[in-house]
Amino acid sequence: MTPTVDIERKSRTTSAGNREALEPSSPVAYFGPSEPLHLDAGIDLSPIQIAYNTYGELNEDRSNAILVCHALTGDHYAASQSPVTGKPGWWSSIIGPGKPIDTDKYFVICSNVIGGCLGSTGPASIDPETGEPYGLTLPVITIPDMVRAQAMLVDRLGIDTLFAVIGGSMGGMQVLQWTVSYPDRVFAALPIATGARHSAQNIAFHEIGRQAVMADPDWQAGRYFVYGKRPVKGLAVARMTAHVTYLSEMALHRKFGRNLQDRERLGFGFEADFQIESYLRHQGMTFVDRFDANSYLYMTRAMDYFDIAADFDGSLARAFQGSKTRFCLVSFSSDWLFPTEENRAVVHALNAAAASVSFVEIETDRGHDAFLLEEPNFFGAIDGFVSSAARARGL
Template sequence: MDRTSATTSSGNREAIEPSSPVAYFGDDEPLHLDAGIDLSPLQIAYNTYGELNADRSNAILICHALTMDHFPASRSPVTGKPGWWLPLIGPGKPVDTDRYFVICSNVIGGCMGSTGPASIDPATGEPYGLTLPVITIRDMVRAQKMLVERLGIDTLFAVIGGSMGGMQVLQWTVSYPDKVFAALPIATGARHSAQNIAFHEIGRQAVIADPDWESGRYFAHGKRPVKGLAVARMTAHVTYLSEMALHRKFGRNLQDRDVLGFGFDADFQIESYLRHQGMTFVDRFDANSYLYLTRAMDYFDIAGDFDGSLAKAFQGSQTRFCLISFSSDWLFPTEENRAVVHALNAAAASVSFVEIDTDRGHDAFLLDEPEFFAAIDGFVSSAARARGLSR
């Protein structure tokens, strides 16, 4: 596949990583946002792995989580880290790139190459900042649909994602029910809970409280709200881990010395770990993007779009679903995942459900969990047979 073929000459091109292709959409192809505004120009940074087959029937879309990127199976030039789903995606792996054509794009509103608040607004020549309309999960999926069509694909064999990525998976099956053969929403829910909104709001207020945020116009002032964003990241990070995992990894272990310091430096390992999480995050993530993506998750409520009935959202769905939850995930507890399963059952959809027993919390979907990979492997293989995809 010629990766450069996915670009057009229109649109406002920005410098992005040389290793990932970008799809440009000009003023003639705006993105219709839920906010009621047409966004153009638009650019979508993405990566692909494997080859599209002659039928164009073997495409799998990977949807990334809040702070991830479009490098699930290759090293990110931004972070220098190996792909965040490398154990899952590759030759001979559960998402086998010898069999499937795997696509992953940076979400709209993000900061890794797709249009987001750090992108230049062609109307002003300045970064959008808060003038970019609020983006929803449905908007992200709408943009992914534009990309998938641009790549010449009508129907996706599968859509897979965890957390915010799982929200996108669910939205795909609702927005484009006949364009998704199999769906794997992982560690997610059909809506964001009050507690989850609360933690996101704390993060946003931490960013907004930082005077270097400058009402969202920090670029114009040559600043970045790194302290506020670090606190936001620390808050979120605690919710990604289970109490048990924190206890096992850190407990009350002390840092550097074996006695308490009687001061406000990091005494406990958990403190220095969190500070490190906060400080490394600000190097790779745009603060306004953090506001936009958390907002998108908070707004997510599929049933809300269907008179409060989740089952109605999935009525008549021909997609094969496999939901996977993690027993110690308190951000998207098993019951939130199971609520989707119940709705799918009520809608007479085809659905499997697996709860992985682990004490690693929400982040388990990004960790090496053999049972988790086996569940994906089994479901994807079975769906491939049903789809008639030859080995």
């Protein structure tokens, strides 16, 4: 079956991801009309639901909870098999018994963000007023909105102070936002490969992705669900573009070089001659099975709007003033999406605010995605920081 036929078929079927959006197989916390989510857009969203997973046991004094925040296209299956892809959790190498985030010691919570598409309220969820999916009628969601919703979940689980909040990329943005929105509820914070604002270059790449989705005729102004279609071509292109930003030139060269795909010589056509083309097409095609196109628009928008300092007269240091949280930031040397300097800017602001902060730049050629991969020095830093914070908290 050629990719073209495959993508035509996909654009006319619902995805496994869409079924999870409506009927999540994980635990779900429901918040009715008495508990609306106050959005930065100035709207109270209600009712909402938050799909989540937990790993390990909450201790008696409820002091060992770690909130793990997922990235742009991540989900709450951080350490358990995804019901959509059947793959192990995206951080199952880091979270588990005896692992850097040790579920024998800690109670790990991971929830699907608001605006997502794996069971928490998002554009694919049904708007009770219309009986149809929200689509673009859902208000724009921000990183602080996601964090506010997570705090509602943490309240619901009966936890006052989180021992740690940990996450990479968009997850790292949520970690930083937690320390600003709820400074007294975060004992230790581990933001990884992230920044306190989204850069112009990153907004640019997101805009290309959104335009690709919206240029797909099957997108239907965001109402594709009404027509039984999905803008899979546009979404796949968005994913292909984004995926390049998650890697590095060195890693691409090392993995693919100019190697040809299943052929001896150039085909003098526009099929996937090169391995890198074939790889990217595959990434795009598999992505559309697990992710909702409108949700992709909302998630990328949330990251674009992120700018912590904007609420503090442009001073990031002021945002962290008086923080008692122990911070550890980690960056990766070949990450050009959230380069070390973006991470370091946060470190400098924390220094200026006299906060307790550690910072490690991990040497690797694997780009932004390194935070999802097994990097011994990275794991060592997480383990060292979490263990020492646990000692400080008497865990």
